[in-house]
Amino acid sequence: MRWVRKLHKWASVIVGIQFVLWLASGLYFNLMDHTKAAGLSYFNQDMVQHQLDATQLIEPKAVLEQHSDSMALDTVFLLAKPYYLLSHQQGLYAHSYHEYTLVDAYSGEVVTLDEALVTRLAQASYSGEGKVAELKLLTPPISDFPKQQNPTWQVSFADDINTEVYVEAQSGRIVGHSDEHKKLADIFFMLHFMDYNNQGSFNNVPMMLMAFFSLWLTITGCYWCIDLLRKGKYRHKRRPRIKTTAIKLP
Amino acid sequence: MHKTARTLHQWLMLFLGLQFAIWSVTGAYMVYMDIDFIHGDDLVITPQSKVQPAQMNYSLQQLIQAYPHIDKISVDTLLGETVYRLTLADGESPKKLVISANSGQVLTPLSESTAVSVAQYFYTGKGDVAEVTLITDNPPFELSPRHLPAWRVNFDDFGSPSLYVSAHTGILVGKRHEFWRWFDWMFRFHIMDYSSGEDIDNALLFWVALLASGGALTGMVLVYFRVFKGQFTRRKKSRVQRVGVA
Numbered sequence: 026m027r028w029v030r031k032l033h034k035w036a037s038v039i040v041g042i043q044f045v046l047w048l049a050s051g052l053y054f055n056l057m058d059h060t061k062a063a064g065l066s067y068f069n070q071d072m073v074q075h076q077l078d079a080t081q082l083i084e085p086k087a088v089l090e091q092h093s094d095s096m097a098l099d100t101v102f103l104l105a106k107p108y109y110l111l112s113h114q115q116g117l118y119a120h121s122y123h124e125y126t127l128v129d130a131y132s133g134e135v136v137t138l139d140e141a142l143v144t145r146l147a148q149a150s151y152s153g154e155g156k157v158a159e160l161k162l163l164t165p166p167i168s169d170f171p172k173q174q175n176p177t178w179q180v181s182f183a184d185d186i187n188t189e190v191y192v193e194a195q196s197g198r199i200v201g202h203s204d205e206h207k208k209l210a211d212i213f214f215m216l217h218f219m220d221y222n223n224q225g226s227f228n229n230v231p232m233m234l235m236a237f238f239s240l241w242l243t244i245t246g247c248y249w250c251i252d253l254l255r256k257g258k259y260r261h262k263r264r265p266r267i268k269t270t271a272i273k274l275p
Numbered sequence: 276m277h278k279t280a281r282t283l284h285q286w287l288m289l290f291l292g293l294q295f296a297i298w299s300v301t302g303a304y305m306v307y308m309d310i311d312f313i314h315g316d317d318l319v320i321t322p323q324s325k326v327q328p329a330q331m332n333y334s335l336q337q338l339i340q341a342y343p344h345i346d347k348i349s350v351d352t353l354l355g356e357t358v359y360r361l362t363l364a365d366g367e368s369p370k371k372l373v374i375s376a377n378s379g380q381v382l383t384p385l386s387e388s389t390a391v392s393v394a395q396y397f398y399t400g401k402g403d404v405a406e407v408t409l410i411t412d413n414p415p416f417e418l419s420p421r422h423l424p425a426w427r428v429n430f431d432d433f434g435s436p437s438l439y440v441s442a443h444t445g446i447l448v449g450k451r452h453e454f455w456r457w458f459d460w461m462f463r464f465h466i467m468d469y470s471s472g473e474d475i476d477n478a479l480l481f482w483v484a485l486l487a488s489g490g491a492l493t494g495m496v497l498v499y500f501r502v503f504k505g506q507f508t509r510r511k512k513s514r515v516q517r518v519g520v521a
Contacts, residue, residue: 038502041495047298048488055481079345084335085359086376089328089350096323097351117321228309236303243292243299250285250292259289 026252029245036242043219043235044242050217057210064169064207067153067188075102083133085109091133092126100130103197104149108136110196122174125195138178138197147180147190150199155184162194169203169211171225280496287490294467294483295490301461313458315450318436319397326350330357333379341379342372350376353445354389354396358382360444371443384442390426394438397447402432409442417456422448 037044060066077100085098088109095111102108107130114124127136138146140160147157159181165174169189176194181187191200214220218227219235253259288295311317331350338359339345347362357376373383385393391404406429414420417437418427424442429435439449463469467480 034498034501037494037498041491041498044491045488045495048484048491052481052484052488055477055484077346077348079335079339079343079348082335082348085348085350086328086331086334089326089331094325096325097349098326099349099351100347115321115323117316117319121321226310227306232306236299236306239299240303243296246288247292247296250289253285254289259285 026249029248029252032241033245033249036238036245040235040238040242044239046216050213053210053213054217057213058206061206062210064188064202064204066186066202066204066206067151067155067182067184068202069150069152075105075107077107078131081131082107083109083128083130088128088133092128095126101127101196101198103142104145107131108197116174118172119198120170120172120174120200123195127196138192138194142197143178143192143194144180146192146197146199147178147182150202151182151188151190153182153184153188155182155188157181158183166223167191168223169207170200171223173200276496277500280493280500284490284493284497287486287493291483291487291490295487297464301465304461305458305465308454308458313455315436315452315455318399318450318452319438319447320399322352322397324352324355326352327357331376333359333374333376337379338374353382354392373445383445384424385426385440385445387426389445390440390442391428393440393445393447394426394428394430397450398430398436398438400430400432400436402430402436405429405431410439416459417451418449425449 089095089098089111092111093113095113096115097112099110099112100107101110109128109130111126111128112123113126114122116122127138128134129136136142143160144157157180159179161179161181162176163179164176167173167177167179170177170191173191173193175196177200178192178194180190180192182190186204186206188202188204190202192198193200215223219229219232220226221231222229335348338348338361342361342363344364345361346364349360350357351360352358353373359374359376361372361374363370363372371383372381374381382389387407387409391407395404406427408427409424410418410427411424414423414425415427418425418439422439422441425448426440426442428438428440430438434452434454436450436452438447439451440446441448466477467483468477
């Protein structure tokens with residue numbers, strides 16, 4: 026038992042503060058508003074109605090032949106207008122590294138997203154009252170979306186919670202929204218995952234070390250608890266003197 | 276203060292100790308297992324097979340004639356063959372189609388043997404196909420109902436991997452193995468959700484975490500008295516007495 030108590034004491038010295046942080050951030054996750062925490066306070070849910078006039082479409086074969094090799098050609102609708110999105114390099118997920126060409130599906134012209142189009146795309150996904158304050162083209166890593174591996178426009182709106190809309194530069198895909206609510210939630214995620222390098226992951230070395238010591242802390246704690254139970258210590262809580270002598274005996 | 280903290284800590288942990296153990300064990304599993312591995316990212320290849328425009332003998336005009344209500348069109352490959360994928364506007368069924376870009380032949384819904392070929396095409400492991408099932412309703416918890424109907428192809432391999440191939444599109448819609456399934460259980464126990472696995476805002480978790488915070492804080496008080504304050508009182512008290520208090 027002496028070693029159990031020693032281990033318990035020193036493990037608690039190491040992980041004590043992190044335990045309090047885990048519980049506090051855990052309680053925050055339990056109580057938080059998930060829409061706000063996801064940065065979706067001013068996310069426009071209404072899908073823009075699109076109508077495809079297939080007869081106006083450019084022949085996909087011709088588009089594919091004009092450009093470098095593609096893994097896929099997709100139709101995407103930006104502001105209700107159809108575009109062909111050619112993927113020259115694909116990843117497993119949307120946030121993985123991609124190489125795209127965006128082509129107007131009715132004219133066949135290559136489209137590069139300029140600031141005007143990016144602004145309108147961001148506005149279309151935004152339901153708040155704020156005006157666009159600033160546009161910035163970011164290259165990864167992007168602190169609000171650490172997994173995103175493609176260049177992304179950050180469109181900042183002047184509103185009460187400083188909403189930022191992220192638009193993927195090559196495809197026009199809305200990566201997501203961020204605002205003060207999301208940034209606050211992200212701080213709690215950082216504390217809970219010990220993700221102090223903002224990798225967007227909990228598989229990091231400090232976390233693994235803390236998990237190791239926590240295991241020792243809880244195992245010794247449970248053992249101690251059972252030991253106290255077996256010795257009937259939970260009955261005589263009012264008489265700590267007697268209890269302490271009893272602990273010394275074994 | 277010291278004694279109150281100890282009594283509180285003992286009594287709180289009598290009831291919460293098991294949950295602390297569950298949090299530590301489940302948390303450790305999630306931390307030690309690489310999340311990309313859990314997602315099954317190494318179970319499948321990232322297909323880089325190229326669309327062959329030269330094979331596209333079936334033209335857009337022919338497609339429009341055959342399917343006047345096209346809502347969405349895309350071109351990619353299915354088992355290396357260049358195909359059109361169509362989404363048809365409401366009122367027609369089925370809503371999604373895969374069509375050979377060479378012949379115009381409709382390739383979906385996928386037959387069992389094609390589904391197995393697709394799964395094997397993506398699968399990076401060496402195991403043989405163990406079981407193939409078409410799931411049309413009541414999907415297992417590891418497959419989202421929006422992907423139905425889908426073929427489940429189980430492989431006889433480490434971690435019992437299952438790949439899910441959509442019967443309507445031939446697209447790989449799921450990759451799971453035992454480690455993911457365990458991870459899912461671990462997460463449920465971690466957030467004390469014993470129903471759906473989605474609700475982190477359940478009342479049970481709130482009350483247990485609130486009491487647990489009390490348990491942890493009283494523990495910190497004990498750390499202060501026994502480790503940090505103990506440094507200064509050690510000279511005054513004998514070792515036996517100190518153990519006696521502990």
